[in-house]
Amino acid sequence: MTPVKLDLSPLRRAAAWHWAEYAFWLLPLVAYFVFPKNLALLSQIAITALFCLSLDLILGYAGIVSLGHAAFFGLGAYAAGLMAKYGWGDPLLGLAGAALAAAAAGFLTSFLVLRGADLTRLMVTLGVSMMLYEAANKLTDFTGGVDGLQGVDIQPVLGMFSFDLYGKTAYWYSVAVLFLMFWVARRLVHSPFGLSLRGIRQNVGRMPAIGAPVNARLVAAYTIGAAYAGVAGALLTQTTQFVSLDVMAFSRSAELLLILVLGGTGSLYGALIGTMVFMAAHHFLSDINPQYWQFWLGAALVLIVLFARDGIMGLLRKLSAPARTPS
Amino acid sequence: MTPVLQTRNLSKRFGGFFASKDVSLSIEPGARHALIGPNGAGKTTLINLLTGFLEPSAGEVFLKGEDVTRLAQHQRVKRGLVRTFQINRLFAEMTVLESVTLSVCERLGLGWNWWRPVGDHTAAIDEAAELLATLRLLDVAHTQTRSLAYGRQRMIEIALALAAKPQVLLLDEPAAGVPTDESRELFETIAQLPREVTIVLIEHDMDLVFRFAERISVLVGGALLTEDLPEVIARDRRVREVYLGEALDG
Numbered sequence: 336m337t338p339v340k341l342d343l344s345p346l347r348r349a350a351a352w353h354w355a356e357y358a359f360w361l362l363p364l365v366a367y368f369v370f371p372k373n374l375a376l377l378s379q380i381a382i383t384a385l386f387c388l389s390l391d392l393i394l395g396y397a398g399i400v401s402l403g404h405a406a407f408f409g410l411g412a413y414a415a416g417l418m419a420k421y422g423w424g425d426p427l428l429g430l431a432g433a434a435l436a437a438a439a440a441g442f443l444t445s446f447l448v449l450r451g452a453d454l455t456r457l458m459v460t461l462g463v464s465m466m467l468y469e470a471a472n473k474l475t476d477f478t479g480g481v482d483g484l485q486g487v488d489i490q491p492v493l494g495m496f497s498f499d500l501y502g503k504t505a506y507w508y509s510v511a512v513l514f515l516m517f518w519v520a521r522r523l524v525h526s527p528f529g530l531s532l533r534g535i536r537q538n539v540g541r542m543p544a545i546g547a548p549v550n551a552r553l554v555a556a557y558t559i560g561a562a563y564a565g566v567a568g569a570l571l572t573q574t575t576q577f578v579s580l581d582v583m584a585f586s587r588s589a590e591l592l593l594i595l596v597l598g599g600t601g602s603l604y605g606a607l608i609g610t611m612v613f614m615a616a617h618h619f620l621s622d623i624n625p626q627y628w629q630f631w632l633g634a635a636l637v638l639i640v641l642f643a644r645d646g647i648m649g650l651l652r653k654l655s656a657p658a659r660t661p662s
Numbered sequence: 663m664t665p666v667l668q669t670r671n672l673s674k675r676f677g678g679f680f681a682s683k684d685v686s687l688s689i690e691p692g693a694r695h696a697l698i699g700p701n702g703a704g705k706t707t708l709i710n711l712l713t714g715f716l717e718p719s720a721g722e723v724f725l726k727g728e729d730v731t732r733l734a735q736h737q738r739v740k741r742g743l744v745r746t747f748q749i750n751r752l753f754a755e756m757t758v759l760e761s762v763t764l765s766v767c768e769r770l771g772l773g774w775n776w777w778r779p780v781g782d783h784t785a786a787i788d789e790a791a792e793l794l795a796t797l798r799l800l801d802v803a804h805t806q807t808r809s810l811a812y813g814r815q816r817m818i819e820i821a822l823a824l825a826a827k828p829q830v831l832l833l834d835e836p837a838a839g840v841p842t843d844e845s846r847e848l849f850e851t852i853a854q855l856p857r858e859v860t861i862v863l864i865e866h867d868m869d870l871v872f873r874f875a876e877r878i879s880v881l882v883g884g885a886l887l888t889e890d891l892p893e894v895i896a897r898d899r900r901v902r903e904v905y906l907g908e909a910l911d912g
Contacts, residue, residue: 341791343781345804346759350779527767527783528776534753534764541751543735544713544744545765545826547773555774 350525359604362611363510374502380614381509382570385516387594387606389563394592395601396524397556398536399448402457402588403464404564406444407437409471409583411565416484416578417477424490426508426573433569434562440467441561445554461585468583484578498574505574512570516563520603523559532556536601593632597639599646608647664727666691666860667743667830672711672721674704674884681707683884685721689830692857696875697864700904704884705864706748709832713745714738725830742829746819748838748864754808758799758818761807762790765825790825797821797851813844820852830860837867849874872896880904 366377386408393399411433418424418432447459471478478484491497496504523529531552534542542549572578581587590613598609616635620628643650665688674682682704689695697705710716712723714735722731730738753761766786767773781787794800797817802810807818816836823831836852837845849870855861865871871878872892879889882904888895895901 341759341794341800341803343759343787343791345757346763346787347779347781350781522779523776525779525781526776527764527772527778527780527786528774530760530764530767530780531773533756537753537755538751541747541753541822544715544739544747544751545822546736546739546744546768548734548736552773 356604359607360514363514367506374506376614376618378502378506378509378574379571380611381506381513382567382574383591383594383614384607384610385509385513385570386564386567387591387598387610388513388517388520388603389560389567390591390595391600391603391606392520392524392563393557393560394595395603395605396529396532396536397553397560398532398539399553399557399560400453400456400592401448401460402585402592403460403462404560404591405583405585405587406460406464406467407441407561407564408568408571408587409464409467410440411437411568412572412578412582413471413478413484413568414565415569415572416487419487419489419573419576420484424488425494426489426492429489429573430512430566430569433565433572435565437565437568438558438562441558441564442554444561445557448557449550449553461588464583464585464588468580468585471580471583478578478580481580483580487572487576487578489573489576498576502574509570509574512566516566517603517607520563524603528552528555533601593636595646597636597646599648602648605646605648608651612647663690665689665724666693666726667712667862668724669712670722670724672708672723673719674707674711674716675719680704680884682711682718685881685884685886687879687886687889689860689862691860693860693862694874694876695860695862696871696878697862697881698866698868698871698878699881699887702883703881705881706834707884708881709745709834709862709864712832713743715745739826742827743832744823744826744828744830745832746823746834746836748834750815750819752807752815752818752822755806757804757806758810758821759787759790759794759803761818762793762821762825763787765822766790766793769826793821793825797824813840813848816840816844817848817851820848824855828859830862831855833861833863833865835864835866837865837870845870 370377390401390404393401414433414436415429418429423429444463448456472480489498492504492508498504531547534547535549535552539549568582571582594609594613595606597613599605616632620631639646667689669685669687672682672685673680685708697708699705707716711718714733718731722729724730725738725741725743730741763780763786766789767783770786772783772786794803799817799821802814807815820836837848840848853874863875875892878892878895880887880895880901887900888898
């Protein structure tokens with residue numbers, strides 16, 4: 336086609352699946368057989384991983400810092416809960432409803448996020464999530480307030496797999512949704528749209544000068560991130576058949592940011608691995624020392640930010656770099 | 663011939679200070695036009711006003727006869743008005759090929775395509791590769807931008823602009839900070855651009871300006887002092903007084 340002789344394979348390879356990725360996605364299967372008694376925890380990990388993935392889309396790719404991402408998680412959780420309570424208990428319908436509700440909120444609030452730089456964005460996202468939290472707290476007739484939303488009745492997945500006491504259905508359902516959403520996100524970040532988001536993160540001042548409508552792209556990215564968070568929230572509702580007020584709590588947003596930094600931003604896998612490490616550490620450390628486990632978490636965070644800016648994924652990349660065959 | 667780029671009484675005020683003052687400029691299609699003037703004369707401000715990077719306090723900008731004064735930067739780029747920056751604005755963590763492909767994708771309107779991988783958009787990649795070949799950047803196509811020498815980064819600054827297929831290209835000191843031999847090469851590349859591309863150049867190196875420009879505008883204190891052929895500018899007493907003196911005598 337072109338007279339230019341250039342090996343394009345490095346560019347193409349970026350979007351192709353690496354063997355380590357296939358290996359990674361065997362982990363949910365392995366975990367199922369190795370930890371059959373911990374399926375509830377494993378489901379939580381899958382759900383938090385999806386939530387963290389949603390933050391990576393907006394922070395790791397579009398470069399929007401958020402301290403209020405739980406707002407969308409919570410909206411999705413309540414949307415799915417309310418739908419199920421009032422007779423729309425089909426899980427997939429619930430996911431769709433949650434995604435729409437969260438996306439709508441994400442779209443509307445994205446225009447606030449466009450204004451200003453990082454500090455402004457932190458405060459705006461924090462402020463929006465605080466308002467939603469208090470609204471959910473106040474609207475007790477609707478949300479149950481601090482008592483939580485009761486009477487969430489979820490139908491079997493695809494009309495076939497009902498949610499069992501052991502949490503098997505909940506686990507496979509969460510993992511399947513996580514994988515599908517991850518797969519779509521992976522397509523997205525390797526597309527021209529994803530490339531433009533990376534461009535915005537790396538040099539927002541250049542993007543308009545090559546003809547890219549920066550604000551429109553940011554609105555789209557933020558809306559998609561919100562929809563993803565909403566789906567994660569809906570999964571939590573559906574697998575626990577309950578919505579507690581803390582789905583929107585500030586601590587959830589802050590913890591999520593911590594997990595993503597721990598895992599490393601802008602690679603999708605950083606979000607997944609960060610969640611696994613964080614939740615496992617949480618589980619084991621709080622067993623050993625229920626009061627002070629956060630001490631070690633804090634120490635790990637400080638060390639990562641000082642010495643391994645790109646988180647666990649950055650470390651993994653450094654370790655694997657010498658082993659990689661030169662192209 | 664309608665001018666491809668025109669301004670009418672363009673002004674920019676920062677408080678009481680005029681960074682641009684009543685600039686009325688008219689640039690013919692295919693021109694090789696230089697903007698010169700001492701430091702602080704408002705050259706970069708003028709480029710910022712032309713491209714929509716800054717909003718003017720007064721006056722209008724016309725591109726191919728269309729009033730674009732109220733258009734956003736990216737909309738002017740879509741209409742063919744593209745710039746480079748005096749201080750590099752590059753995508754440090756992308757490879758050279760990725761950066762240029764990004765720019766090509768935006769021009770081809772693929773920026774909203776969120777499903778097919780960049781690598782499958784063959785037309786865009788081929789075009790980016792061809793541009794890299796023209797600019798002699800092929801050997802670093804897969805190198806991360808941040809790890810390149812400054813002179814080559816300066817070339818990528820231009821590559822990103824050319825990938826947008828400009829009809830009017832505004833070059834803001836393209837050779838700033840580049841060693842002499844490399845800046846020669848850079849200017850050869852610019853000189854080889856086809857005549858369909860109108861070029862407006864800001865440059866401090868008078869050698870380069872007089873070798874390249876076919877028309878020169880002199881800015882002083884934000885205002886247009888004079889505009890003429892290079893040989894007339896070189897003889898102009900006022901120009902020599904405010905600015906050129908030694909550069910021409912030496």
